[in-house]
Amino acid sequence: MFGYPEFRSPQLEIINALSRGDDALVIMPTGGGKSLCYQIPALLRQGCAIVVSPLIALMQDQVEALQQLGVRAAFLNSSLDLSTARSIEQDWLDNRLDLLYVAPERLLQPRMLALLEQVTPALFAIDEAHCVSQWGHDFREDYLQLSELHQRFPDVPRIALTATADARTRQEIAERLKLSEAQHFLVSFDRPNICYRIALKDNPRAQLLRFLRDEHMQDAGIVYCLSRKRVNETASWLADQGFKALPYHAGLPAETRADNQRRFLREDGVIIVATIAFGMGIDKPDVRFVAHLDLPKTVEAYYQETGRAGRDGQAADAWLVYGLQDVITLRQMLEQSQGSDSYKREEQHRLNAMLGLCEITTCRRQALLAYFDELRDKPCGNCDSCLSPVATWNGTEAAQMAMSAVYRTEQRFGVNHLIDVLRGTENDKVFQNDHHHLPTFGVGKALDARQWRSVYRQLVARGYLSVDVARFGALYLQESARAVLRGEVEILLRQDPKTSSAKRTTKNA
Numbered sequence: 001m002f003g004y005p006e007f008r009s010p011q012l013e014i015i016n017a018l019s020r021g022d023d024a025l026v027i028m029p030t031g032g033g034k035s036l037c038y039q040i041p042a043l044l045r046q047g048c049a050i051v052v053s054p055l056i057a058l059m060q061d062q063v064e065a066l067q068q069l070g071v072r073a074a075f076l077n078s079s080l081d082l083s084t085a086r087s088i089e090q091d092w093l094d095n096r097l098d099l100l101y102v103a104p105e106r107l108l109q110p111r112m113l114a115l116l117e118q119v120t121p122a123l124f125a126i127d128e129a130h131c132v133s134q135w136g137h138d139f140r141e142d143y144l145q146l147s148e149l150h151q152r153f154p155d156v157p158r159i160a161l162t163a164t165a166d167a168r169t170r171q172e173i174a175e176r177l178k179l180s181e182a183q184h185f186l187v188s189f190d191r192p193n194i195c196y197r198i199a200l201k202d203n204p205r206a207q208l209l210r211f212l213r214d215e216h217m218q219d220a221g222i223v224y225c226l227s228r229k230r231v232n233e234t235a236s237w238l239a240d241q242g243f244k245a246l247p248y249h250a251g252l253p254a255e256t257r258a259d260n261q262r263r264f265l266r267e268d269g270v271i272i273v274a275t276i277a278f279g280m281g282i283d284k285p286d287v288r289f290v291a292h293l294d295l296p297k298t299v300e301a302y303y304q305e306t307g308r309a310g311r312d313g314q315a316a317d318a319w320l321v322y323g324l325q326d327v328i329t330l331r332q333m334l335e336q337s338q339g340s341d342s343y344k345r346e347e348q349h350r351l352n353a354m355l356g357l358c359e360i361t362t363c364r365r366q367a368l369l370a371y372f373d374e375l376r377d378k379p380c381g382n383c384d385s386c387l388s389p390v391a392t393w394n395g396t397e398a399a400q401m402a403m404s405a406v407y408r409t410e411q412r413f414g415v416n417h418l419i420d421v422l423r424g425t426e427n428d429k430v431f432q433n434d435h436h437h438l439p440t441f442g443v444g445k446a447l448d449a450r451q452w453r454s455v456y457r458q459l460v461a462r463g464y465l466s467v468d469v470a471r472f473g474a475l476y477l478q479e480s481a482r483a484v485l486r487g488e489v490e491i492l493l494r495q496d497p498k499t500s501s502a503k504r505t506t507k508n509a
Ligand code: ADP
Pocket: 004, 005, 006, 007, 008, 011, 028, 029, 030, 031, 032, 033, 034, 035, 036, 283
């Protein structure tokens, strides 16, 4: 029916469990093949399977794909007019459907519940099950009520699926959906063929160009940017450089978007320059690289976006450049967003985790997998840290100087001014604030401005310093800075390369 020569592990076990009536909780990375796990049991078991899915666009894609295979599938959501919805309901009642996709808010309406009483479902599949988690940003009130399904239909097996893996979310899903009896299936998040590379942004366009010219001249790939403006600019610039580059973001006409997406899927060597709007449901196996010109907001986002590379199992690159300005921009966006204080705090933690991944000097894959609670005892050998070990230096004294400059200037100034103070630069701003009389003035001449910038960036990334976006990027001290200033902690810093290309040459630490 589906045309695959074999199952991917552990699809068969899941299909067996569900088919014999057991519950299952499936944690599998995006692209791993979750849908098959309920689609086959839906065909094997008596009656129609109900699939709860929060994303209308994906629902439609899946149903169309199933119909093309000859599976009797349909969906019910707010995009349908009343008569279409009624005729689908009739098909369902008349036993002419194998799979029915339903939006969560619709499933729990009295009308639907009454219909469910008439035709016992083959199973319930709850996709994107992490939406029950109040911690995640995908939280959906409706998902909480899905536990009712179990109370009303205790004999119908359920499968909950998600790509969000951390232990806390997993536990929440099991609790909230009353899946205490469910078998858990955890699939590794490792994508061994993806080489992770993260470099310091100094001249992003030149860096990207070098990366593409040296390593991906004819390849299909995705370049992610944060804003639509940057997407447009980057796409036309890459086109000027001779690449088949096309923009993709929510601000483009639907036709253009569909067209560009089609070309990306069908033609060889197309580069899509996109905001994160691109990628949901895109399934192109031979994407050879994913490049980020801006820092993703979370490790989850980074993993998802980079995960679109190398689905065919062949070598692929996940390439990212970032700088302190990225952190400031993302913090600004977060401050200006609508969320509650606790939401903002949570997002700040997530951003810090992403920064941590950028700044570590050890294996990226180990850190990435550890974030998803998957521990590896060996470095991977296929990331920039492993391939070209980073030199570190004892930055304890520099960190103390950097932080005392922040303290002495009353935590009111940004990086550039702090560096002027440390390096003893005599300029108007220094004189106006009387900073040339501070004890820290000129104590940092041994390092140049670029090196100081690197020190500050790493101190921010490690949470010793924070950026006050309301005050134009002023740095202020965090509680943890105290121990450093007292000399109680040793600080090892990355030695930033002079030119920040991440070449695959091995150099000694
Ligand atoms: P997920 O929901 O986990 O992101 P999907 O169910 O959409 O993943 O599947 C991702 C891709 O993998 C799809 O293109 C699907 O056709 C393909 N796929 C799933 N199972 C298999 C299999 N056993 N063999 C080959 N391809 C598969």
